[in-house]
Amino acid sequence: MPDHLLEVRNLSVEFHTAAGVVKAVRNVSWHVDRGETLAILGESGSGKSVSTAAILDLIDMPPGRITSGEIRFDGRDLLRLGAAERRDINGRRIAMIFQDPLSHLNPVYTVGWQIVETMTAHGQSRARAQAEALRLVTRVGIPDPAAALRKYPHEFSGGQRQRLMIAMALAMKPDVLIADEPTTALDVTVQAEVLALLKELQRETGMGVVIITHDLGVVAEIADRVVVMNSGEIVEAGNTREVYRSPQHPYTRKLIGAAPGKGDMPEPLPRAEPVLKVRDVVKTYGTFAALAGVGFDLMPGETLAVVGESGSGKSTLARILLRLDEPDAGEALWKGRDLFRLPPAELFALRRDLQMVFQDPTQSLNPRMTVFQLISEAWAIHPEILPKARWRARVAELLAQVGLKPEHASRYPHQFSGGQRQRIAIARALALEPELIICDEAVSALDVSVQAQVIELLTKLRREMGIAFIFIAHDLPVVRDFADHVMVMQKGRVVEYGTVRQVFEAPREPYTQALLAAGLDPDPEVQAARRAERVAIRA
């Protein structure tokens, strides 16, 4: 048998929980060769993250346990190596980009320090490491890289953090890069740049890449082979093109069929009196203007998609509308009342109407509460919504709606996968039956089948209950399917606003045009053709 760069054989992982053993990964085998890209596709919670964590010795054992298998790298079984040897491989030979960038960055150290450490930990001199860090941060497209190195993780936007993680992982030019959803928070232009960067490195160093993603476009763009996972098992594996063309397993078929961006574009609602009028919102951090005068109208039951460059102030806008941050100027009239000037008591009364799904699901769930407690807290705060006797049933119902199981109610957040957590957060927002939900990348960590399901649910709620949405997303196909209006942001400003049709079919701004052009098609052949085109243009 030829030796692969990295090979996982028969890997099984279980977790211990109060209720019993969870078999998260079962007899998984795959391999990746030098210069090759393997994509792992699969349902949220199917064991993608756990199986790759095993490679880097990151599973907490206990409660986790690797019950079978081997991981061959460089002719050795990693699972049999000592701690020191694995440490030497980690970061230098095999590097990882984590799914959840905020919690995976140490909050009390500057990002520059954290990137440099990757290199100094493997014996590089500090001076060289610093120069390299600057280069890396520049390459992943962080604005003002020198200053960025001195900032702390919480001062970056979601997409920026993700890029910092990428920079950190690439620091040692590893032989194998494991990227767990590396582009979920990136807008498509940046996503394209990052993917290009990965490819370039791959060409330079012959790096093998294992990319976990649910974005078929990304798969089409860079993967040579795919494996598809479902419930801890590999259900399908093969050449990217073949799998797309002729999927064998029903799950794979469903996945491909669920790819968004194919439906009809909704017709905009008739103009009515807006529920929310936002005008000239300004927010600065120090001298940096995160929002430089943003304004828009939102009608009842309308979905406004906010797309735009990573770091353009989308999350900031959401936080400010909910008064989690104080704006420096501007107004936001909710049914005629200015949210920014409401006294605390009235604000509390309004809270119920405005809900939010945060970009970072892990951090937004209290780690000490069970899923049941997390969701039912809504009713504990607003008892008028639901009598206590019905809580349990309603939690089960909500969980089912977002594609989780009722028995998950007694688990704690850390026992879920990234996508599962995001769904818990959505269920929580729905529990309050609000009038407006701000979704900050609420579906970006979901595999397309679940994503479709959630979008369908949201659409239904919107129809039936007239819930309005501010839908922050970078995934243009989803936006196309779900939104009425689109607002494009760049550098703290609204650069374009219009109906979905206007924006998608006749974008005016160059940035919007670039955004649309950078979108990836799930079909590998289409993508290959575009790639060829790009190369031709450059040449």
Added chain:
Amino acid sequence: MSTAPAMTDGTALPNEPSAPRRFLRMLWADKFALAALLFLLLVVLMAVIGPALLGEVAQKQNLRGRNAPPFEWDRGWLWWMGADSLGRPLFARIIVAARNTMTVAAGAVLASALIGTTLGLIAGYASRRVGEAIMRLADVIMSFPSLLLAVIVLYILGPSVTNVILVLAITRIPVYLRTTRAEVLEIRERMFVSAARVMGASSRRIVLRHILPVVLPTLMTIATLDFAYVMLAESALSFLGIGIQPPEITWGLMIAQGKEHLTRAWWLSFWPGLAIILTTLSLNLLSNWMRIALDPTQRWRLEMRGRTDA
């Protein structure tokens, strides 16, 4: 609604056992904590029935048998720890003293922890100005010598058990206050707190349901160790004439009395000292156990152990 995506056996969960059973199982898994709990129950039992049972014997003086050394079994089982400088059996005295000791220690620790934590939560979560004011108050308490406070209380209010508790509680407030506030400052910035605010949770709810549980384990560590501190400090106050007066006894007082004989009759202060150490040790083992048992991300440590032991 279309069909929910199949969640397969891989992630399916059997029903969990009920909470009390789970805790008992976790307790069983940590034998140290179990022993600690049993010891504490014993101390409480001593405190409840000790004075009624042995109060008489513990006061019976016998100058001929003064400073009788321990482990002379022919004197009778009550004397196995030896006798104090008035010939009273130490064993009986330790049992009888448990009540006063526990009253004072638990009273002072609970009062200071309660007040300190409450103020700390307010200082950390309320407006800047209120927080500042509370912190500066803490500074004042922190730099007010406890002995002076004791003398003042003694003069104004006179000696009593309540006043000992009062003095000790006041002096211990700042630790809890400052620790709580420091933690709150950090925790309030966490995203799940923002999430709760978005849901419209009142400040009280946020503080009590979301912030307090995170701070609590640290406070418990401090509080359990404060037990020892308070038990020893209480004897220093008795020295001033505030609080417990002979012939009433506490472990702290027994230690203080034995101190003069330390080089000749070590057992006089050794046994009550040991009682204090064991009590603190038990409280701490229990609070360490609780820290793990109450933290869902750590709980597996106990649950797993229970399993492998079984």
Added chain:
Amino acid sequence: MLTFIRKRSVASLVSLVGLIVLVFFLSRLTGDPTDLYLPIDATDEMRAQFRDIYGLDDPLIVQFGRYVGDLVQLDFGESIRKARPAIDVVLEAFVWTLQLALITMALVTVAAVVVGSLAAFRVGGFFDRVSGIVSLVAASAPDFWIAIVAIVVFAVGLGWLPTSGTGTVWHWILPIAVLFIRPFGLIVQVVRGSMISTLSSAYVKTARAKGVRTRSIIFVHALRNAMLPVITVIGDQAASLLNGAVVIETIFGFPGVGKLMIDSILQRDFTVVLASIIVTALAIFVMNLLIDLAYAALDPRIRN
């Protein structure tokens, strides 16, 4: 930061004034020093004369006015017991206390942080169990026990160290060792508890994925995140040391501020009581300020 320090100093000054008022009036409620200072068989004339010299026969408010008037000129008054300016007496003692407190806390911090972190690294492991029991016993053992036993063993028995006193470096070893014990035990526990949670956070995983050494995962990545409650408790322990370590001062004949304060309280030597409270309060205020700055230095999220 400068404005923060400035604002804070003003606030602390207010606390200090409050403290002085509180101590001044409350302490006078505890009796007249005349009877304590003069011998039992002192004559009435002597008593009257004594009260006159020290202004004890004026109404309290007048005495207070006079005190404050002198205080703003940095005159802390005369110690009745020592017949010297109170501030001289206090500063002399405070220098000792400060040294003792600083050295002890520095050692305690280093040792407790190391031991506590290592214990948290393998919860329930051998090191955790042993260090747990040792630190808990340390935190709850009566300190005079340890002090006397240490003298009997190391000074009298083995003759390695002097029993007590202040002359040489050797004289510092036993007092510091005994002082070390209680805060060590307490802080080990706090560090351990705090570290258990931080060691299981996601960024620790990142560090592991980067191939960072275990040592720096514990002491660099996790520790700094765990330090918030730890430095608070360190501050509290340091404050109690700054208030004086009475047992140590008594047993080892260390001329610190703790025993001075107790003697002055018991002897109603109010000027010394006030002067020492002012001095220690200032030290505690400065320390709390440093701690608050340390919070911000440790955790960028609470800087604002």
Added chain:
Amino acid sequence: QDDKAVTIVLNEEVDVMEPCMATRSNIGRVILGNVNETLTELDVRGDQGLMPRLAESWEQMEDGSWRFNLRQGVTFSDGSTFDAQDVKHSFDRVFDPTITCESARYFGGMTVTATVVDDRTIDFVVDPVQPILPLLVSLITIVPAETPVEFVREPVGTGPYAVTEWSPGQQIVLTRRDDYWGEAPEVSQATYVVRTDPAVRAAMVEAGEADIAPTISQDDATNPATDFPYLNSETVYFRLDASQAPVSDLRVRQALNMAIDREAFIGTLVPQDALLATAIYPPTTQGWNADVPVPAYDPEGARALLEEARADGVAVDTPITIMARTANFPNVTEVMEAIQQMLQEAGFTVELQMVEVAEHEVYYSKPYPTDRGAYIIAAMHDNRMGDPSFSAYFKYHSEGRQSGIADPKVDDLITRASAATGEERNQLWSELQAYVHDELSADVLLFHMVGFARVAERIDWTPTIATNSQLQLSEIGFKQ
């Protein structure tokens, strides 16, 4: 040279080193007789009574005033010569109203006028006439005439030693003077350090860090070769307040005396060498009445007396509070607890309260609190001066600051005895002792206490009754 240096470990901080405060034991132990000398001194080792020191002789004049002839060729450590002017200044300074000198307390109710006759002669006129003035002047330390009136920190005296270092809280060093008028003492240098913990003091001598620890605890005094007991002139007693029922009843006071088994304490909680007290001052005092018996332990008798009083309507069940000072003497709490139990067994209702010195003082000295109720003060009294007058007035005269009784016969006896001299004086004091004790049962006298000193083996020195308050380095010799 160096092996003639000694280290002395004291139990109490030296707050001020002011010569006029030398009657305070913590100060006196360092400077009295070492740095500063007095005109006369009491012989505590032999039985020579009052001996000359800076005065060579003295006599009482016709008018009752006293003339002292001073020693010649004496110099102060600052080089100046000692003469009558210095003596006058020393006395004036003690009585100066701008400072509070403790030595003045012994001259309550007297005015002392010193007149310089010539360089070597000085007269004292005392009003009223004071028969024991030569004894009293043994309390006044002599300082140079140049000494300012306010307290000094560097005492200058005529003694065999001079203060060469004082680091407060750390140590005091006295160095032998070469130009001392008398015989040069053996000890060349003495270092004083303070340790408040008795076990540490004992350990220091044992470890060779100190040569003399004048007070160690009974428990530590285990080595007969180095540890010496000495009667320390302290007497433990219960002061009764006869103005308060039920203690106002004689039978109750007698019962209190009979209910305590004093013997039981000796050798247990109180050192073996302690004596049972029959007066408030030690047996070495002038006019000691050896016939006054120690009250017999008789709980039945006490109970009977109480019943008798009850029958007469005395409220004998009123709870009586014993107030004792914490750390007043070794084992004070235990002794009090034991006595409490003894009294309870005899039918008293007794509570015990241990209080700190300031609160103790509230009840101990007049004016007593008006709402004091029935109480007993446990206290310790020190009279090392060899004359009852230092105790009697304060403790028993109806005007006495700490007196619990008001009895005309007592008042009269005290007034007469204080003015009398010679055998008559002794007679009157004897009579007072018997009357107060046997007839009035004015208080409950317990023990003449014993202290223990630990002395390094190389040192030739034994403690005396004065060791509590004075430790003359010149008395220290070296073995071999």
